[in-house]
Amino acid sequence: MSRVNLNIRPAVFSDALHIYEFGLKTLRAKNDPLCQTFTLKEVEHHLRNESKYCFVAVDSKNVIKGFVLAAKHFEENPQYGHIEWAAAKFGFGKYLARVARNVLLVDGVDLSICEVCASNTECINGVIAEGGKIFSTKFMCSEVKRGLVVLCEVIQTVNLFLVSNKVSLA
Numbered sequence: 001m002s003r004v005n006l007n008i009r010p011a012v013f014s015d016a017l018h019i020y021e022f023g024l025k026t027l028r029a030k031n032d033p034l035c036q037t038f039t040l041k042e043v044e045h046h047l048r049n050e051s052k053y054c055f056v057a058v059d060s061k062n063v064i065k066g067f068v069l070a071a072k073h074f075e076e077n078p079q080y081g082h083i084e085w086a087a088a089k090f091g092f093g094k095y096l097a098r099v100a101r102n103v104l105l106v107d108g109v110d111l112s113i114c115e116v117c118a119s120n121t122e123c124i125n126g127v128i129a130e131g132g133k134i135f136s137t138k139f140m141c142s143e144v145k146r147g148l149v150v151l152c153e154v155i156q157t158v159n160l161f162l163v164s165n166k167v168s169l170a
Contacts, residue, residue, distance in 0.1 A: 004090045006065055008099055011054035013047045016040065018064045026087035038085060055099050057092045065089045068096040074113040081112035081165060105165035112163050132163040
């Protein structure tokens with residue numbers, strides 16, 4: 001297997017469409033239900049409001065081969081950082097997440113929540129390998145109207161992992 005050289009750099013707003021397209025393609029290929037909530041508007045929101053915690057892995061032609069979108073605060077628990085979306089080729093996901101976690105640590109955030117779809121076993125195994133512990137599980141639902149009745153159908157189960165930001169880049 002030949003070695004792949006990628007550079008990790010901060011994501012910029014002009015990366016938004018490429019991040020979105022790469023993420024959607026990656027999530028769909030894994031049949032990950034998160035692709036139903038992953039939108040270009042959300043990517044742009046992250047890059048406008050949390051750009052300090054967003055990174056991309058690019059090849060020598062500056063083509064995106066991975067990304068991580070993180071935030072300083074997790075919505076339900078603002079004392080935690082938030083690693084919301086990540087996708088990568090060639091095993092670079094853990095390095096992208098480590099870079100984001102190190103920046104969060106420098107900003108005084110010791111722990112982060114990492115959202116992982118229950119069906120994404122590859123990512124779950126990676127988070128566990130990084131010392132992540134299950135923090136909570138939530139269910140993403142869609143409302144389905146049947147006559148006068150509105151039913152909530154679970155479209156995905158998301159595991160929330162608590163991970164320490166105190167990691168080395170080794």
